[in-house]
Amino acid sequence: MVTLNNITKTYNKGALKAVDNVSFTVEKGELFGLIGPDGAGKSSIFRMLTTLLLPDGGTATVDGHDIVKDYKQIRSSVGYMPGRFSLYQDLSIEENLHFFATVFNTTVEENYHLIEDIYVQIAPFKKRRAGKLSGGMKQKLALCCALIHKPTVLFLDEPTTGVDPVSRKEFWEMLKRLKQQGITILVSTPYMDEASLCDRIALMQNGRVLSIDTPQGIIAGYPSSLYAVKATDMPRLIHVLPTYEPPFNSYIFGEYIHIDMRVMDDQPPIENLTHFLTNAGFEDIEVVSITPTIEDCFIKMLTK
């Protein structure tokens, strides 16, 4: 459905490599996530795939159309929701939706079934100007406008950035339902916890793809063991842990400190670590073996 072959994009006359030799394929009907921090190159990839930006190297196709040569076909068959709210703020919900339907040579009625679930939530405010809506409602309206022409591929650039946790959850449920309608969805997000909601994800950093797999696959591919540690006097714990022999990588993760045991010959790790911390004068020591999250995998890839 969407394929990228060695796509490269540079800014400032080549000084800044925003997208560096990226290749991946998204299957039809898949919910594919581009996960990475700000500046990883997610938006640039989206802008190239939606024909807003020309790549400096490589080729890509969307729904079988080349992104450079067949940009016209792509524009009438994809839906794009930019990271920034970019509908007409001085037009009402209804007028915006109508406008975008017309622009795509269709009507709201024709594809109403696609947006019905989402639209009913904002329908009570349909006379309100888009600029006066709350963040969550703006997202819903933007999604409706991106869907109104029944796109085959939907590009959502950081749709949940700046949206409250409840609306975020709702938003992902809407995406799941859209997926069931057979729409291929590419979504980017800086939130690692949203990654597990995708069918497959590409972890990105500095314009490069670090890994592409299902969320389960990425977690299963975690090369070492991960432990969570907690004790009294956490600030001191952060300084004491790096003195442990053999050395390991540790970082704060919520209320725990995660420890990535690279060396497997230190057995049994939990007992040894508990012993080490007791000797160092800590109390209420808690050391448990845990399954890594996507974020752990991401951190692991960055420290490699």
Added chain:
Amino acid sequence: MRTIRFLLQKEFRQIFRNKAILALIMVMPIIQLIILPLAADYEIKNINLSVVDHDHSPYSRHLISTITASGYFRLQGYHSSMREAYDLIEQDKSDLALEIPSGFERNLIRQQVDKQQLFIAVNAINGTKAGLGGAYLSSIIRDYNQHIRMEWITPARIQPIPTIEVVPSNRFNPLLKYQFFMVPGILAILLTMVGGFLSALNIVKEKEIGTIEQINVTPIKKHHFILGKLIPFWVLGNVVFTLGLLVSWLIYGIFPQGNILAMYGFIWVFLLAVLGFGLLISTYTDTQQQAMFIMFFFMMIFILMGGLFTSIDSMPAWAKVVSRLNPVSYLVEVMRMIILKGSGWSDILPHLGTMLGFAAALNGWAIWNYRKTS
């Protein structure tokens, strides 16, 4: 066609929702046309005159009363020395100082010495005021001189002095009313502002808030989008112009003497050119602030080199060339031709041709650059 119709519907909706802009478009021409021509007066009045009269004779007093009676001068006072008068000029209390030497009357009348000298010092900080004030004063003194000659020299009946008398007749503006000159000019500027500023800012606004991205991923054709932007402001320009014409007719009694259709014909092409200019600026800028400043830069040049306040014919050669590249100069000229002179189609044909060239070049450039960047 359907797309254009919907784009237009959207644009007009947005324009009519922006109450501030709408009010400005409607009120600006009316207010500016009522206020500006009354204030922007070319005639110089109330020139402050200081007199240093060393003579104190009936003739010197007569000369001074002739000067003050002209209505252009306001007598600031009599001073005993030129130094005092200079001080007043320095303090900006006086614009002109006139020195009458002692023995003025005696030398002039009784001894009939060939020449008598009067001295005039002018404060030239305000160039126009100084120039005109000096000229008025000289002309009053010349008349006075003539008067004295008539009185004292042998009657003309016996020895007629051949003189050339010039009787000017002011064609097209018999009373030399400056409003007749200013009003069409101000109308031309208003039209340029509405067309240029609004179109440029509107498109840049779409860039700034990102809606243009959303539009760009739709199958809307570029020329549809551009037409959707140009047509509303073209219509608004016509509304503003018509309003302006009505105001100048009702308030100043200025009604186009020439072919109104020719005038509208020219306005239509002119608006196209100005809208194209606005579009061009919008393709080179990313924010409304940038667009605003660039537009102001050009607006200043357009206004000051458009023949509105100063005559293009008296500009240096290079400035004449620049003003020929200024679409506003053609509009100001055509407006004055049709409104005052009563010109018709055939008279404005060269202007119309040039303006068509401007419209084609500016819009073509804008579209070319718009394509390139996106």
